[in-house]
Amino acid sequence: MGRYILRRLLVAIPTLIVISFIIYAVLALSPIDPLSAFGADPRVPPEVRENIRRSLGLDQPWPIRYVKWFTALIQGDLGYSFMSHSPVIGLIVQRLPNTLAVVGVAYVIGVLIALPVGMISAVKRYSLVDQVATTFAFIGFSTPTFFTGLLLIIIFSVNLHWLPFIYNSNLKIEDLGSFLQQVKQSIMPITVLGLFDAAVLTRYVRSEMLEHLPLDYVRTARSKGLRERAVILSHVLRNSLIPVVTLIALGVPAVFAGAIVTEQIFRVPGIGEMLVRAIFDGDIPVVAAVVFLFSVLVVSFNLVADVLYAVLDPRIKYT
Secondary structure (H helix, E strand, C coil), X not given: CHHHHHHHHHHHHHHHHHHHHHHHHHHHHCCCCCCHHHHCCCCCCHHHHHHHHHHCCCCCCHHHHHHHHHHHHCCCCCCECXXXXXXXXXXXXXXXXXXXXXXXXXHHHHHHHHHHHHHHHHHCCCCHHHHHHHHHHHHHHHCCHHHHHHHHHHHHHHHCCCCCCCCXXXXXXXXXXXXXXHHHHHHHHHHHHHHHHHHHHHHHHHHHHHHXXXXXXXXXXXXXXXXXXXXXXXXXXHHHHHHXXXXXXXXXXXXXXXXXXXXXXXXXXXXHHHHHHHHHHCCHHHHHHHHHHHHHHHHXXXXXXXXXXXXXXXXXXXX
């Protein structure tokens, strides 16, 4: 297992290098101009704009800028934001807790909902429970998150005035009252993302369970006198989770990327909201750092999924 992980890491390094080059090349060749705001201001003289461009290193060819950026990247320096002149790594660390508080909690809740619902739906196939779960699952992953978010805002914020629709990032949890305020402002974004994730995973869990229930090893376990609960949990569910683990692991970076829309709707000051703002501002260091971070998550959780394969299925051996 150790040799396999080492080989995967050696493959991941050149993969991430190529990804970083593509990311920076696309951003550098795009029509985004970080100084467009200065160009539209007649009060800024042309020589001042050129000095600013030179100070940001934008007067150099983009391959040279990429080499400098990547050299700093491998040293842990993600550069400085063109707009705020702050270290990009500091901006990410500042926004990351807000993203984890919403996206991370929503994904965990989605997984915890999908596993039992998908299992019960498969065991009680074509029953009322299965039909209700299937209907809600289809509605859940067919409805865009921006529509669900706006619908919850209209119902619970505009009409009922129960929940705030703007996320207050300055709220500090100091007592029970502030904790309840944090919970109230997190309910809607967590619900939007959690229900979407639960709907997608429920269908996969149900499908995998239905494939394993008629197999011979299940009938053998029952013929040995095992209780039905032990057969379902210890045998069917464990084997059904092998392909589902890949979906769950690879879904982590996808959730971070997909939460961009939700963070925009509820004004959650997370990484996704920062990425959208940086794209509009032409803040290349921030965009490159966040997109590269998503790429690292994809490569890392691919490796996590492969390792979990061996944990769930003893027949799989990595050498």
